[in-house]
Amino acid sequence: xxxxxxxxxxxxxxxxxxxxxxxxxxxxxxxxxxxxxxxxxxxxxxxxxxxxxxxxxxxxxxxxxxxxxxxxxxxxxxxxxxxxxxxxxxxxxxxxxxxxxxxxxxxxxxxxxxxxxxxxxxxxxxxxxxxxxxxxxxxxxxxxxxxxxxxxxxxxxxxxxxxxxxxxxxxxxxxxxxxxxxxxxxxxxxxxxxxxxxxxxxxxxxxxxxxxxxxxxxxxxxxxxxxxxxxxxxxxxxxxxxxxxxxxxxxxxxxxxxxxxxxxxxxxxxxxxxxxxxxxxxxxxxxxxxxxxxxxxxxxxxxxxxxxxxx
Ligand code: AMP
Ligand code: MG
Numbered sequence: 222x223x224x225x226x227x228x229x230x231x232x233x234x235x236x237x238x239x240x241x242x243x244x245x246x247x248x249x250x251x252x253x254x255x256x257x258x259x260x261x262x263x264x265x266x267x268x269x270x271x272x273x274x275x276x277x278x279x280x281x282x283x284x285x286x287x288x289x290x291x292x293x294x295x296x297x298x299x300x301x302x303x304x305x306x307x308x309x310x311x312x313x314x315x316x317x318x319x320x321x322x323x324x325x326x327x328x329x330x331x332x333x334x335x336x337x338x339x340x341x342x343x344x345x346x347x348x349x350x351x352x353x354x355x356x357x358x359x360x361x362x363x364x365x366x367x368x369x370x371x372x373x374x375x376x377x378x379x380x381x382x383x384x385x386x387x388x389x390x391x392x393x394x395x396x397x398x399x400x401x402x403x404x405x406x407x408x409x410x411x412x413x414x415x416x417x418x419x420x421x422x423x424x425x426x427x428x429x430x431x432x433x434x435x436x437x438x439x440x441x442x443x444x445x446x447x448x449x450x451x452x453x454x455x456x457x458x459x460x461x462x463x464x465x466x467x468x469x470x471x472x473x474x475x476x477x478x479x480x481x482x483x484x485x486x487x488x489x490x491x492x493x494x495x496x497x498x499x500x501x502x503x504x505x506x507x508x509x510x511x512x513x514x515x516x517x518x519x520x521x522x523x524x525x526x527x528x529x530x531x532x
């Protein structure tokens with residue numbers, strides 16, 4: 222992708238909304254990871270996101286709204302979905318619903334994923350904009366999502382119209398995705414909210430299951446390579462430090478070339494992707510990832526590490 226655009230870098234959410242209205246592409250922080258957004262009702266802008274990211278054409282985008290009250294305009298809200306909207310929104314949760322609004326971009330699907338982020342700067346931008354904004358994570362397809370402004374600038378300066386500056390993502394992993402277009406509802410991707418937490422509100426929630434060969438993916442994005450650095454990722458419980466490799470985990474022993482020792486799962490989530498990116502910058506070829514704590518966030522951390530390992 223050529224880097225030919227002049228990219229505005231600003232803290233002004235009204236300017237970001239203006240650029241969206243003009244059909245531009247805006248990169249913005251959320252409480253999960255950075256996103257790459259376009260007006261959901263502007264087909265050519267939405268398609269430009271696929272070009273910038275080199276994203277497969279059948280991997281759908283999540284529609285971002287400024288207020289949960291707008292969700293029923295876009296998709297059919299079931300009774301169970303209503304409960305999660307009340308309990309978890311705004312926040313790091315995306316709901317897949319039967320699509321109602323035909324003018325909103327989707328990849329030919331009859332369903333649509335919607336989310337109301339809690340990041341104050343994005344909520345301001347969405348409120349100035351007034352409509353839906355389609356946005357996947359801001360990263361080249363297959364690579365780890367971006368969680369730091371510096372990485373966003375070095376990867377996308379010259380390719381997007383505007384980069385909105387605001388507080389860095391607090392969570393660090395992508396939103397939880399729950400599919401309410403099927404019955405019983407199904408957790409498609411764990412995030413800050415995992416299956417156990419959500420089951421309290423949606424008792425018949427099915428857990429996501431990894432695809433078996435030949436099976437059609439219920440979430441189109443799930444069949445693609447994901448979250449992976451250039452380095453080889455190895456998940457293991459046994460620490461054998463070596464001076465060539467990197468390591469991330471809780472309670473690391475000394476002896477690695479490059480290591481990140483974390484105190485808990487929140488720190489693990491927040492730092493995993495930036496650590497992957499730092500390892501690539503240092504041209505490290507192997508990254509050992511050690512188990513998260515047996516606590517909230519474990520499911521999402523394991524999910525991302527195992528996907529990165531598969532790639
Ligand atoms: P990203 O924002 O890059 O994390 O990607 C959006 C994720 O949401 C992808 O994994 C998609 O497969 C998933 N997603 C978006 N729309 C739908 C949908 N209509 N049905 C199922 N999954 C979806
Ligand atoms: Mg993504």
